[in-house]
Structure formats: structure tokens, C-alpha cells
Amino acid sequence: MEVILTVLANDKPGIAESLAQKIEQYQGNWLESRMATMAGKFAGIIRIEIDEHKAPELQKGLQTLRDIGLSIQFELGETPEEPVDVHSVEVVGNDRPGIIREVTEALTPIGVNVIDLQTEIEPASMSGGNLFKAKIKYTIKEGQPIQLVTEALEELSPDLMVDH
DSSP, X not given: OEEEXXXXXXXXXXXXXXXXXXXXXXXXXXXXXXXXXXXXXXXXXXXXXXXXXXXXXXXXXXXXXXXXXXXXXXXXXXXXXXXXXXXXXXXXXXXXXXXXXXXHHHHGGGTEEEEEEEEEEEEOTTTSSEEEEEEEEEEEOTTOOTHHHHHHHHTTOTTOXXXX
């Protein structure tokens, strides 16, 4: 069976190691993860494969990591009903409040499901402002051409560059 862990803590050395040791202690197999540090906080999501009889033991064992400041959410994973094609798009433009809302509002009506979203801000050398960058992995409703995604995003603003 698969388990999904979400982890939040004040950032410090050894968080990933503590998680890996605990998962191995209960014969879990760390399949994939995404981890980041932002504003002094560590955040992570981890997908684990584990024997169904060991999962409750792991869940209980992870509670001991609260002693070192980790907040851990334990959820059973779900197997997707059918394989889906994953597409990606990059968006770059002048940063402004609400840009993520604009992007997601443009994608939802055409049947896009965002499965991975990475954003960052960096100084724009020419304008003196900030440049917004997003990398989006997504699936789209069957029968919808991915060109609709490009068109929907390009309609948001003339300064927005979209690359599939």
C-alpha cells in the first residue's frame, strides 16, 4: 500500500534523515518526495510504499518525531483510476499581486488539473521590478487540445510569455 506524509517544521539539519530512519525502521520504501525550505520553515510531502500491516506501526512511530518539532500528517494514498498524460508549461511575466489566481482561473474552465506548481520571483534587470516565473505540470480533460492552455494563458496579459 502507499502512504502520503506531509511534514512541516522549523528548518534545521537532520529532518530528512530523521524521516528516512523512521520509515526504514518500519520497512517502508521511500518512493518520491518534494521538500523545500521557505521563510525558515521546512515543508515536505513524501510518498511511501509499506506493507499494510506495518502502516499503523509507522503511523504511531512517526508521532515520536513530534518531540523534535515535526508536524506530520499521515494519509493513505490512492491509485489513479487510469494513466493520464502529463504536460508542462512555463510562464514568465512581470510580477503583480493576484498573478497565481489569474493563472489558475484561466486554466480551470478548460479542464486543467494542476499536479505540480513551482513558482519563484527574481529581479527583472531591465525594469527594476520583479519577474514572476511558474513551472506547471498538469493534466487536461480528455479531448481538449493543449493549445487551449497556451491561448488561455497568453490572453491574461501581453507581458506574459508562455512556453510549452
